[in-house]
Amino acid sequence: MFDNEQSFKHGSKEIYNQHYGRYNIDKIWRDDILPCRLYLRHCVLAAKNLGEPAYSNFLDHTYLGDRRTTIREYLATTGAGIMEEEPPETLRSRYGG
Incomplete structure (x- = not known):
């Protein structure tokens, strides 16, 4: 699993800072970004339409950016x-389920 320090070992932190540091972006990998509510709902409905095994698999084996919280846990909290x-x-025709 890559993290910020491992990523910088494979590239130049100086080059990264030249391109992104001026925008105060100091991380490649972030764990504080949450999914778009509408799009997550769409994905959950799509998984549900595939049947119970796919639905449960999606809820229990898809994680937020923190790489710890499952979609099932997120939806419950x-x-x-x-x-x-x-x-x-x-957007109802596209994301209505």
């Missing part, structure tokens, strides 16, 4: 309510 949210009218 911080992401509670995502599955009840309806997409905006303009």
Whole structure:
């Protein structure tokens, strides 16, 4: 599993800082980014449509950026309510399930 220090061993931290440091981006790998609620709902519905084994596998073996929290855990805590949210009218045909 790569982390920021391992990534910099394979490349130049100076070059990275030249390109991204001026924008205050100091990490390649981040663990604090959460999924887009609408898109996650869409993915969960798609997995559910594939049947129970695929659905359970997706919930239990897909992780957030922290590489520890499963989608099932996220939906039961911080992401509670995502599955009840309806997409905006303009996206309903694409993300409506």
